[in-house]
Amino acid sequence: MRKKDQSVERQARADAPPATPGIIEVAPDIFQFRGEKPSSHVYVIRGQAKNVLIDTGVAAGFSDIKRHLSELGLRVKDINLVVLTHEHFDHIGAAAFFHPTAVVAAHRLAANKVELQDEFVTFHKYRDELSKPFWVDIWMEDGSIVDLGNHTLYTLHTPGHTSGCMCLYEPEEGLLFTGDTMFAGGTLSEISVGGNVSDYMNSVQRLSHLKVRKICPGHGRISDTPEEDLPKAIGYAQSLLGDCKMFFEAFIKTRQLQDKIGSAFGFWKETQKPW
Numbered sequence: 390m391r392k393k394d395q396s397v398e399r400q401a402r403a404d405a406p407p408a409t410p411g412i413i414e415v416a417p418d419i420f421q422f423r424g425e426k427p428s429s430h431v432y433v434i435r436g437q438a439k440n441v442l443i444d445t446g447v448a449a450g451f452s453d454i455k456r457h458l459s460e461l462g463l464r465v466k467d468i469n470l471v472v473l474t475h476e477h478f479d480h481i482g483a484a485a486f487f488h489p490t491a492v493v494a495a496h497r498l499a500a501n502k503v504e505l506q507d508e509f510v511t512f513h514k515y516r517d518e519l520s521k522p523f524w525v526d527i528w529m530e531d532g533s534i535v536d537l538g539n540h541t542l543y544t545l546h547t548p549g550h551t552s553g554c555m556c557l558y559e560p561e562e563g564l565l566f567t568g569d570t571m572f573a574g575g576t577l578s579e580i581s582v583g584g585n586v587s588d589y590m591n592s593v594q595r596l597s598h599l600k601v602r603k604i605c606p607g608h609g610r611i612s613d614t615p616e617e618d619l620p621k622a623i624g625y626a627q628s629l630l631g632d633c634k635m636f637f638e639a640f641i642k643t644r645q646l647q648d649k650i651g652s653a654f655g656f657w658k659e660t661q662k663p664w
């Protein structure tokens with residue numbers, strides 16, 4: 390098929406209502422299962438010989454995933470690889486249900502926390518969500534490649550939201566699976582436990598060098614305007630850094646003022662008295 394015909398076909402597909410509620414065909418053999426709050430979206434890639442799931446959503450959403458898979462003619466055991474974008478409960482909750490037959494992969498900094506069931510980071514119990522333990526078979530690094538024959542996924546370690554965040558880039562279709570690193574409109578996620586603003590800044594700057602046609606995030610809508618969204622994300626990260634500086638400058642000034650007033654009126658002296 391010629392390139393122009395392909396793009397017309399793609400546009401027609403994008404304009405058409407979803408054939409099955411809850412499932413969006415993002416590109417040939419690539420589907421999004423819409424996640425309802427608090428669950429993340431789940432993406433399925435039908436490879437030439439093996440099938441991949443990107444994120445699993447929460448444990449309670451497993452029956453929906455099973456139903457959606459069967460609507461695509463797949464069973465749970467037909468999923469050969471589950472790739473987790475990071476260590477949060479809403480992305481990894483149903484991974485244990487796939488583990489008996491699929492290989493599970495995550496960035497090594499996420500894998501460590503998942504295997505140790507680090508509740509301070511995964512938030513399962515804090516959010517009162519079921520957590521079924523599993524281990525991560527493949528501890529991925531930046532640059533790891535998943536070759537499915539018809540699609541190739543390139544792994545980018547993108548710390549910021551958490552330390553173990555990664556994005557998956559499919560260059561043929563120009564798809565960027567961002568998990569919680571970035572959402573449509575250039576919105577960034579919160580800085581969660583283990584994350585930080587400076588790493589976030591580097592991560593979105595790195596993503597901006599890729600040729601992206603669609604941003605496929607873990608929550609919210611798919612974006613087909615990455616050329617607008619990525620610069621916005623960088624701007625947002627920059628402003629966050631600036632805001633942090635302002636906040637601490639104001640905090641220090643307030644503390645100095647408190648000390649000055651306190652000592653002038655003898656507020657603090659009482660506590661320093663030896664009797």
Ligand SMILES: [Zn+2]
Pocket residue numbers: 475477550569581
């Ligand atoms: Zn998250």
